[in-house]
Amino acid sequence: xxxxxxxxxxxAAVFAVICFSVVGFVLxxxxxxxxxxxxxxxxxxxxxxxxxxxVAVAMGALSVWIVRTQKDDTGS
Numbered sequence: 001x002x003x004x005x006x007x008x009x010x011x012a013a014v015f016a017v018i019c020f021s022v023v024g025f026v027l028x029x030x031x032x033x034x035x036x037x038x039x040x041x042x043x044x045x046x047x048x049x050x051x052x053x054x055v056a057v058a059m060g061a062l063s064v065w066i067v068r069t070q071k072d073d074t075g076s
Contacts, residue, residue, distance in 0.1 A: 008060070015053075016056035022046075027042075027046050
């Protein structure tokens with residue numbers, strides 16, 4: 001399956017928003033937790049989703065760069 005660079009930008013943006021939403025949701029509940037192990041697990045889970053969000057932003061930025069620098073290959 002081939003997807004265009006423009007579609008990659010959209011997919012990366014949507015995925016990044018989802019990832020960072022999960023981070024916000026997880027971190028909003030940390031204040032109510034009392035067990036230190038549970039707090040550590042929640043923070044680790046949030047860091048994992050933050051990593052995924054950063055990767056999505058990087059892929060989106062790379063796709064933007066590709067779109068801006070590609071040469072128009074019309075064949076003529």
